[in-house]
Amino acid sequence: MLMLSTQAGYCDLCSRSIKNKDEVRELMVSGMVQLAQSLQCVCAQNLIRRVDRPGMVLATEILIGTLAISNLIRQNRTHEIRGYMETGQAERMHTIKQDMASLIEQGIIEKVEPSEVKEILETKI
Numbered sequence: 001m002l003m004l005s006t007q008a009g010y011c012d013l014c015s016r017s018i019k020n021k022d023e024v025r026e027l028m029v030s031g032m033v034q035l036a037q038s039l040q041c042v043c044a045q046n047l048i049r050r051v052d053r054p055g056m057v058l059a060t061e062i063l064i065g066t067l068a069i070s071n072l073i074r075q076n077r078t079h080e081i082r083g084y085m086e087t088g089q090a091e092r093m094h095t096i097k098q099d100m101a102s103l104i105e106q107g108i109i110e111k112v113e114p115s116e117v118k119e120i121l122e123t124k125i
Contacts, residue, residue, distance in 0.1 A: 039073065042062070063093055064092060
């Protein structure tokens, strides 16, 4: 299965018979180019228990499809995206860890060890 982006703003999963590895590479490059051209924003979110009062608070991770992000995707340098997110505050981008650090600083959620962050984010409510 390969994920191919469309300009309509959603992703299509396509399953087809592939004859050779060159065809796979061609499809992947085509998909990356389409994604780079159409990506606007990606938002991940998670609810975390509050410590300041009963209830939950939303922690988010935002990726904006800037020209720099599009170029990273097009050049298959996606491993560099997180770094751009961490420094992309002018474009209103941030990682979930940055958002959680802000919530801890405000006294809304409890301070956690970095090793516990993944566990908290994977906890089902």
